[in-house]
Amino acid sequence: MTALLSVQSLGIRFGAVRAVNDVSFSAKPGEVLSIIGPNGAGKTTLFNMISGVYQPSQGRIRFDGADVTELLPHQLAERGLSRTFQNLQIFHQMTALENVMAGRHLMERRGILSDLFGLSTTRRHNRETKQAAEALLERVGLADIAHREAGGLSYGMLKRLEIARALACLPQLLLLDEPAAGCNPVETEEVEGLIAQIAHEGVGILLVEHDMKMVMRISSHIVVLDHGEKLAEGRPEEVRGNPRVLAAYLGVTEGEEETADALD
Amino acid sequence: MLESFLQFTFSGLTVGAVYALVALGFTIIYNASDVVNFAQGEFVMIGGMSTVFLRQDGLPLAAAAALAIVLTTVIGILLDKLAIARAKRASVLSLVIITIGASIFLRGAAQLVFDKQLHRLPAFAGEDPLTLMGATILPQSLLVLAGAAAIFVGLWLFFNRSRTGKAVLATANNRLAARLVGVDTAFIMALSFGLSAAIGATAGVLITPLTLTSYDVGLMLALKGFAAAMLGGLGNPFGALVGGLAIGLIEAFGAGYVSSEYKDASAFLVILLILFLMPRGLFGKKTVERV
Ligand SMILES: Nc1ncnc2c1ncn2[C@@H]1O[C@H](COP(=O)(O)OP(=O)(O)O)[C@@H](O)[C@H]1O
Ligand SMILES: [Mg+2]
Numbered sequence: 001m002t003a004l005l006s007v008q009s010l011g012i013r014f015g016a017v018r019a020v021n022d023v024s025f026s027a028k029p030g031e032v033l034s035i036i037g038p039n040g041a042g043k044t045t046l047f048n049m050i051s052g053v054y055q056p057s058q059g060r061i062r063f064d065g066a067d068v069t070e071l072l073p074h075q076l077a078e079r080g081l082s083r084t085f086q087n088l089q090i091f092h093q094m095t096a097l098e099n100v101m102a103g104r105h106l107m108e109r110r111g112i113l114s115d116l117f118g119l120s121t122t123r124r125h126n127r128e129t130k131q132a133a134e135a136l137l138e139r140v141g142l143a144d145i146a147h148r149e150a151g152g153l154s155y156g157m158l159k160r161l162e163i164a165r166a167l168a169c170l171p172q173l174l175l176l177d178e179p180a181a182g183c184n185p186v187e188t189e190e191v192e193g194l195i196a197q198i199a200h201e202g203v204g205i206l207l208v209e210h211d212m213k214m215v216m217r218i219s220s221h222i223v224v225l226d227h228g229e230k231l232a233e234g235r236p237e238e239v240r241g242n243p244r245v246l247a248a249y250l251g252v253t254e255g256e257e258e259t260a261d262a263l264d
Numbered sequence: 265m266l267e268s269f270l271q272f273t274f275s276g277l278t279v280g281a282v283y284a285l286v287a288l289g290f291t292i293i294y295n296a297s298d299v300v301n302f303a304q305g306e307f308v309m310i311g312g313m314s315t316v317f318l319r320q321d322g323l324p325l326a327a328a329a330a331l332a333i334v335l336t337t338v339i340g341i342l343l344d345k346l347a348i349a350r351a352k353r354a355s356v357l358s359l360v361i362i363t364i365g366a367s368i369f370l371r372g373a374a375q376l377v378f379d380k381q382l383h384r385l386p387a388f389a390g391e392d393p394l395t396l397m398g399a400t401i402l403p404q405s406l407l408v409l410a411g412a413a414a415i416f417v418g419l420w421l422f423f424n425r426s427r428t429g430k431a432v433l434a435t436a437n438n439r440l441a442a443r444l445v446g447v448d449t450a451f452i453m454a455l456s457f458g459l460s461a462a463i464g465a466t467a468g469v470l471i472t473p474l475t476l477t478s479y480d481v482g483l484m485l486a487l488k489g490f491a492a493a494m495l496g497g498l499g500n501p502f503g504a505l506v507g508g509l510a511i512g513l514i515e516a517f518g519a520g521y522v523s524s525e526y527k528d529a530s531a532f533l534v535i536l537l538i539l540f541l542m543p544r545g546l547f548g549k550k551t552v553e554r555v
Contacts, residue, residue: 053443072443073440073444077443077444077445078446089438089441090441091438091441091442092438093437094437102430102441102442102445105430105431105445105447116426165441165445168445169446
């Protein structure tokens, strides 16, 4: 199968800091590719470049057969690339349902006159958008809080709300930045099931996640970053046995036990 | 007694409707960009002055007004594209200072392109006042009120019904998230500047038959409109409406019952009181916690 996304020698500098340096890999549709590495390794920065939030200072990004290195986030979204954020980017003053409906923004093509005068095409579109958004909330287990303002929801709920919003534009590639962070064990299990299901439907997934057990179970392929550089890559069992990976993880104190455990 | 009360109410509402439109201009740009655009008053001035001069050049009033609004809209978009959008990494404070610079520039340019005289326009629907329970009201006042009402209703429909309007609201709510769901936020910025300029220019066209205009009317209008926006809660269109009418009424009653010498002072007094007593205004949003 041909690559959906391929990243070639990607790098970015912030002043003197090389946050990401010379990283290459590719991702296929229907597969979960995980990016792992200690805190500060450059995982989020990599996502920011792939989704157009940051402009790389080096390297190229190809997506769906085209060079998209210079495209802006909204242009990438239009091509079917969607993401969530480690630190959440929610429309706080909207309800959960409205957040997901906003995710369908791109799929609503209609005339402004029809909108303003409430013509039947607009009413039909609105109904379809609402139904699709409700179905997505149902899917992430948030159907009963659809009409609550997002600003008042718990962290775990917002994490899932963001996934629902990211799915609303029917992406080909979905970037998930620590989707299970801050979720309780039950929620984490649900998130894992959801990711597997989305991949099964043919969507390519890039996953950054600290829960190593989940990463090892769910990933087809893993890329290991450390200090902005690619340290290793391969199937989960290959990465798990790699001594350089173990060394990188044991070098950090935070979450040390958990990761060492999981990598064992 | 009742007559003078009604009289002050009419004049307060008329001038208040103009302040409300200026406040609405502040609100739209503030929502799209977090920037308080101090060139907002210049949009009103350019709208009025261009109409005057285009009419002197022989255009019929309606055509002159329409062309003036289009011209001001273009200037608004240029302000975004040439100054605001280019300063990509600038802080909000630097952007606000850029708008102050733009306001000074536009005022200077207006002196050169137009002149330093006071100008007026004929009332659009005649000069004969109507009488209501002893108080008089000019047809032009009714036009100002109707124009402001039409703009507020039109914008309400735009924001609540249209796809683009919803994209503006999404951008105001969370710019990064809006970009990620496919909103072209650069377009939304330009649209907001254009829309604010068009609204300002329309206010300028409507009010000039009542208050005269000159190259420097923008400054005071911007201050009053800003006071109105602050009173209503910066960022809230409904607050802009209420704030504008309130400032207009405070001013009219202050001038009528206290002294017209302090007419302009009332807006400043309101700004100070709000800053001290309720920094979020009447209908301001809760500040959203950052995560
Ligand atoms: N906008 C930025 N400006 C300066 N430095 C940044 C910026 N974004 C990320 N960095 C730096 O890049 C490095 C990688 O950060 P990040 O990608 O968030 O790591 P991770 O997600 O793997 O924990 C860190 O040293 C961080 O400080
Ligand atoms: Mg991160």
